[in-house]
Amino acid sequence: MFEGLSSRFEGILRKVRGKGRLGPEDVEEFVAEVRVALLEADVHLDVVQTLLDRIRDRAVGVEVAGALNPGQIVVKIVLEELTAVLGGETFRPAYASKPPTVVLLAGLQGSGKTTTAAKLARWYKGQGRNPMLIGADLERPAAVAQLRTLGDRISVPVFSDSTDPVAVARAGLAEAVRLGRDVVICDTAGRLAIDEDLMAEVAEISAALQPHHTFLVVDAMTGQDAVTMAEAFHSRLGLDALIITKLDGDARGGAALSITEVVGRPIAFASTGETVEDFELFHPDRLAGRILGMGDVETLIEKAEETFAAEEAEAAAARMLAGTFTLDDFLEQLRALRKMGSISSIMEMVPGMASQVRDLDEAVDERRIDRIEGIINSMTPAERLDPDVIDGSRRARIAAGSGTQVGEINQLVKQFREMRKMMKQMGGRGPGRRKAGRAKKKGRGGRVTAAGPAPIDKKKGLSLPGLGMSPDDQGPSSGGLDLTGNWPPGPTSGR
Amino acid sequence: MVDDRTWEGLTNALLLADIGLPTTEALLDGVRHRVGAEGVDDIEGVLGLLKEEILDRLGGADRSLAVGGQPSVWLFVGVNGVGKTTTIGKLGWREASAGRSVVFAAGDTFRAAAADQLQVWADRAGATMVRGAEGADPSSVVFDAVEHAAARGADLVLADTAGRVHTRGNLMDELAKVRRVADKGAGTVTETLLVIDSTTGQNGLIQAREFAAAADVTGIVLTKLDGSARGGIVVAVQEDLGIPVKLIGVGEGTDDLVEFDPADFVDALFSVDVPA
Numbered sequence: 001m002f003e004g005l006s007s008r009f010e011g012i013l014r015k016v017r018g019k020g021r022l023g024p025e026d027v028e029e030f031v032a033e034v035r036v037a038l039l040e041a042d043v044h045l046d047v048v049q050t051l052l053d054r055i056r057d058r059a060v061g062v063e064v065a066g067a068l069n070p071g072q073i074v075v076k077i078v079l080e081e082l083t084a085v086l087g088g089e090t091f092r093p094a095y096a097s098k099p100p101t102v103v104l105l106a107g108l109q110g111s112g113k114t115t116t117a118a119k120l121a122r123w124y125k126g127q128g129r130n131p132m133l134i135g136a137d138l139e140r141p142a143a144v145a146q147l148r149t150l151g152d153r154i155s156v157p158v159f160s161d162s163t164d165p166v167a168v169a170r171a172g173l174a175e176a177v178r179l180g181r182d183v184v185i186c187d188t189a190g191r192l193a194i195d196e197d198l199m200a201e202v203a204e205i206s207a208a209l210q211p212h213h214t215f216l217v218v219d220a221m222t223g224q225d226a227v228t229m230a231e232a233f234h235s236r237l238g239l240d241a242l243i244i245t246k247l248d249g250d251a252r253g254g255a256a257l258s259i260t261e262v263v264g265r266p267i268a269f270a271s272t273g274e275t276v277e278d279f280e281l282f283h284p285d286r287l288a289g290r291i292l293g294m295g296d297v298e299t300l301i302e303k304a305e306e307t308f309a310a311e312e313a314e315a316a317a318a319r320m321l322a323g324t325f326t327l328d329d330f331l332e333q334l335r336a337l338r339k340m341g342s343i344s345s346i347m348e349m350v351p352g353m354a355s356q357v358r359d360l361d362e363a364v365d366e367r368r369i370d371r372i373e374g375i376i377n378s379m380t381p382a383e384r385l386d387p388d389v390i391d392g393s394r395r396a397r398i399a400a401g402s403g404t405q406v407g408e409i410n411q412l413v414k415q416f417r418e419m420r421k422m423m424k425q426m427g428g429r430g431p432g433r434r435k436a437g438r439a440k441k442k443g444r445g446g447r448v449t450a451a452g453p454a455p456i457d458k459k460k461g462l463s464l465p466g467l468g469m470s471p472d473d474q475g476p477s478s479g480g481l482d483l484t485g486n487w488p489p490g491p492t493s494g495r
Numbered sequence: 496m497v498d499d500r501t502w503e504g505l506t507n508a509l510l511l512a513d514i515g516l517p518t519t520e521a522l523l524d525g526v527r528h529r530v531g532a533e534g535v536d537d538i539e540g541v542l543g544l545l546k547e548e549i550l551d552r553l554g555g556a557d558r559s560l561a562v563g564g565q566p567s568v569w570l571f572v573g574v575n576g577v578g579k580t581t582t583i584g585k586l587g588w589r590e591a592s593a594g595r596s597v598v599f600a601a602g603d604t605f606r607a608a609a610a611d612q613l614q615v616w617a618d619r620a621g622a623t624m625v626r627g628a629e630g631a632d633p634s635s636v637v638f639d640a641v642e643h644a645a646a647r648g649a650d651l652v653l654a655d656t657a658g659r660v661h662t663r664g665n666l667m668d669e670l671a672k673v674r675r676v677a678d679k680g681a682g683t684v685t686e687t688l689l690v691i692d693s694t695t696g697q698n699g700l701i702q703a704r705e706f707a708a709a710a711d712v713t714g715i716v717l718t719k720l721d722g723s724a725r726g727g728i729v730v731a732v733q734e735d736l737g738i739p740v741k742l743i744g745v746g747e748g749t750d751d752l753v754e755f756d757p758a759d760f761v762d763a764l765f766s767v768d769v770p771a
Contacts, residue, residue: 039516042696045507109719109747110576110692139747141584141615142608149607149629192722219576223513223696225724246575249660251698274575274605 005078005292008033009071016070020063027059030074041252041291044227047085047261054081079288085261086284091241091268093127094212099182100132102173102209105243106202106233107217109190112245114143116217116271117187118150119279120243123269124183125156132181134172135160136205139189147187154276157181165189165201170208186211193232203236213240215268218256220246226255227262234263241268244282248273252291325420327384331376374402375412387413497530497541505545512727512764515697518734522548546761552730553757556739558714564683566598566644568652570637572670572710573690574702575658578718578744580609582690583653584616585744585752590651591620598647600640600654601626602633602673613655619749623649633657633669634676645681652682661705674710688741690716693726703732717755718744725764 012029019026031052038048058077064070095101103120105113114137121131133151135158137143144160151158157179159172169186176184186209191198206214214237216230233239244256247270256267267282376384378401383390390398390413399406502523509519526544535541560569569586571579580603587597599617601624603609610626617624625640627633637654644652656673659666678684689712691699706712715733717726720743729740740755 036516039510040697042513042698045510108694108722110578112576140581140612142611145608145611146606153607192719194721194723219692219694221574221692221696221698221702222694223699223724223728224511225513225694225722228723229694246660248662249574249698250662250701251696255696 005034005037005075006071008037009074013069013071016064019070022059022062022064022070022073024060026070027056027074030059030071031056034074034078037292038254041254041293042221042223042226042258043254043291044224044258044262047227047258050261051078051081051085075292078292082257082288082291083284085257086267086287088260089264089266090284091266091282093268095129095182096212100173100176100184101129101182101213102211103183103185104188104206104209104211104214104237105186105217106188106214106237107190108192108219108229109140111190111217111219112271113137113190113217114146114187115150115274115276116215116243116245116269116279117147117185118154118156119271119276120215120269121151121156121183121185122154122276123279124185125154129183130181131156131183131185132172132176132179133158134169134176134184134186136165136168136172136186137189138162138165138168143187143189150276166204166208169205173209184209193229199232199236206237213268214238215241215243216259216265217243217245218259220244220253220256221249221251222255224255227258230259230263234265239263239265241266243267243269243271244287245271247271248278252293253287254291257287257291327376327379327387327416328381330416330419331373331384371402371404371408372412375404375409378402387416497536497538501538501541502527505541508765509727512725513696513699514727514764515700515731518731522552542765546765549730549761549764550757552734553739553760556733558739558741558755560741561685561713562651563685564681566641566649566652566682567685568637568641568654568677568682569686569688570654570656570674570677570684570710571688571690571716572656572706572712573658574660575606577658577690577692577695578716579603579658579690580612580616580655581747582688582716582718582742582744582752583613583655584620585749586742587616587622587653588620588749589752590653591622595650596647597622598640598644598649598652599624600637600652602637602640602655603657604629604631604633604636605657609655609657622653623647634673637673637677638680641677641680641682652677661702661709667705667709670706671709686713686741687711688714688716689738690718691726691729691732692724693717693720694722694724695726695728697728699728700731700735703736703738707736707738712738714739714741716740716742716744716752720763721745721751726760727764 009030012026012033015029016022016026034055035048035052038051039045043051055074055077059074062073064073068076105117105120107113117133121133124131133147133156135144135147147160148158159168159175161168161171163171165188172186173184186205188202188205189198191202193199216233216239218226218230230239230242242256242259242265244253244267247253259265260267267284267287270280270282272278272280375398378398379390383394383398390409395406395409398409505523506519509522510516514522522545525548526541529535529544530541533544535544561567571583573579583599587599591597597620599613599622601610601613603613604627607629610629614624614626623643625636625643627636627639633656640654641652654673654677656670659670661667674684674687687710689703689706691702695702703712703715715729715738717729717740720726733739740760742752743755745751745753
């Protein structure tokens with residue numbers, strides 16, 4: 001019944017094949033499938049409408065070019081929109097300047113508050129804190145016994161009493177201060193959002209505790225009611241973030257996304273199993289892919305990147321080694337590189353990749369590539385084929401056309417010549433070396449592989465994909481264009 | 496006047512009740528057809544037809560709880576936190592009040608203090624409780640409870656099981672074993688009830704399919720219907736899997752477990768609750 005969004009698009013793809021641009025009718029076909037996927041994932045109806053409007057706006061008129069097919073482009077847009085909702089605001093655990101830091105958990109019956117309380121306590125322990133648990137669920141039989149058992153298991157003290165929930169919370173806080181615990185986590189009874197008495201009670205607990213963080217515990221399997229429920233809790237308690245539970249199942253978790261969109265609070269933690277270890281800070285990227293039934297995240301990037309870049313790079317490499325590398329080839333390389341930059345937003349979705357992507361963004365200076373691209377675009381085809389024809393008047397024309405300085409054009413041409421010369425040399429080095437120099441495997445430019453991105457050495461700069469040169473051998477200044485250095489050069493540096 | 500906005504409104508109402516897109520579209524196709532054929536031209540009339548369509552899909556099922564073993568065993572299964580233990584407590588109270596002798600089997604040996612929770616309900620209901628150690632094999636706890644009930648001539652064993660996410664293959668295997676073993680001794684499993692939380696979205700259908708495959712589910716208990724959630728996914732569950740809702744949970748009190756009434760359920764799909 002559930003299938004990834006990409007596979008849903010297969011039927012549409014046949015119809016739009018060969019179109020250079022997606023028209024409104026094409027986009028509507030995609031959008032209809034996106035709607036189905038989002039509703040199946042339990043994204044709230046209103047949120048679905050909002051998302052579809054945004055997706056429609058972005059997808060109409062999009063040019064179909066380069067690495068991605070129309071379906072992949074739409075998937076990319078959808079992913080970006082979902083990630084924007086989920087990652088718009090991230091939760092950062094903060095600690096009170098005057099301990100203890102007080103954490104309040106609230107939610108419906110059965111959402112997993114008690115287990116979450118213990119998991120959260122264990123997490124804080126892992127952060128070097130000394131948490132204490134308060135069992136203020138006096139409603140469910142043996143809820144406190146459950147919390148005590150879990151507290152024993154993780155060696156965290158549990159406070160409770162058989163008075164009333166508000167009194168327990170208050171006394172528990174005093175006890176934490178007395179014991180010098182620096183984090184206090186209060187478990188509360190499950191309650192329905194429409195239960196006036198119990199909602200008033202949890203508001204009272206909140207007033208007594210003055211919590212630094214109030215978390216709504218949400219079951220990943222929740223359907224359309226999630227938003228109504230969360231709004232009710234938010235208006236009473238002023239939520240700081242969500243904790244999403246039971247993510248070890250196969251529910252898509254669209255409800256959590258919906259709450260984030262409507263209530264404007266991020267998801268702080270995700271609970272992914274029954275044991276206390278199955279708990280971690282939330283990764284927006286993973287949920288976005290999950291809502292769409294992916295798989296698709298990795299395949300989208302890997303396939304497109306690999307096939308496109310590998311083919312292009314291979315062709316360019318062949319020309320390079322033959323010594324017929326032109327400025328057009330060079331521009332293609334630059335564009336391939338830029339594509340990686342723009343795709344960095346997707347790459348951030350791959351777990352553990354966010355920091356690498358930041359490195360990539362730093363290494364590829366967008367403005368600098370813009371200028372180079374501008375210069376090359378202002379050249380005639382003949383000039384691109386053979387830059388040696390560029391004389392003073394041509395230089396002035398190109399500089400005027402691209403809005404750059406004459407010196408920059410000189411520098412580009414010079415670097416290009418050096419590059420071409422070096423390639424010729426490499427191409428003549430014999431078959432063994434040639435093989436190693438070919439770009440059949442991944443280029444060095446921070447290309448994504450299944451095993452993760454190649455590390456980017458910022459000092460050496462980013463070599464262009466497919467150049468097949470090793471910075472270790474050549475050093476950055478004699479090799480490809482240094483994209484990380486100062487650019488444009490000052491007017492005096494032009495010769 | 497029946498226009499596009501009418502249909503959009505009905506679509507939205509069904510989707511918001513977690514009926515799900517496939518069932519919603521199938522229902523409205525049926526209604527559209529009848530609106531044309533029967534010349535209905537007012538919104539009330541259309542809504543009436545829609546309710547009939549849903550009732551048709553829910554109708555005709557046997558919602559009684561079967562007995563027939565010595566003792567009869569009713570097994571409760573479902574994902575975590577749906578209300579299995581509470582349902583057993585309330586149902587035990589009801590059956591005991593009706594004059595049956597009831598044994599509770601504390602088959603949730605995983606969740607901390609689950610047996611303590613069930614014990615509280617056993618005390619309320621006046622049921623006998625059979626429990627094992629925490630971490631004990633749930634099959635053996637249930638088997639012991641059935642033997643215990645048989646030896647005492649008790650009528651009914653209500654067997655709790657640990658909540659489990661249906662994607663966990665080993666835990667589903669464990670559940671299948673509990674189901675088999677419960678049938679092995681003196682008793683007979685006459686009901687395997689899947690407990691579904693009414694806040695559950697589209698995943699409910701997958702849950703039902705997986706639990707039915709593992710444990711031969713005979714009916715649904717739809718819990719927490721006193722909240723603002725409608726539990727619409729059970730329409731698809733009945734239509735796709737032929738498993739009817741037998742009981743609904745409407746609160747935490749001993750008598751807050753009642754028979755499922757399709758007409759009430761369908762009316763509630765289209766009502767509006769305002770949260771506190």
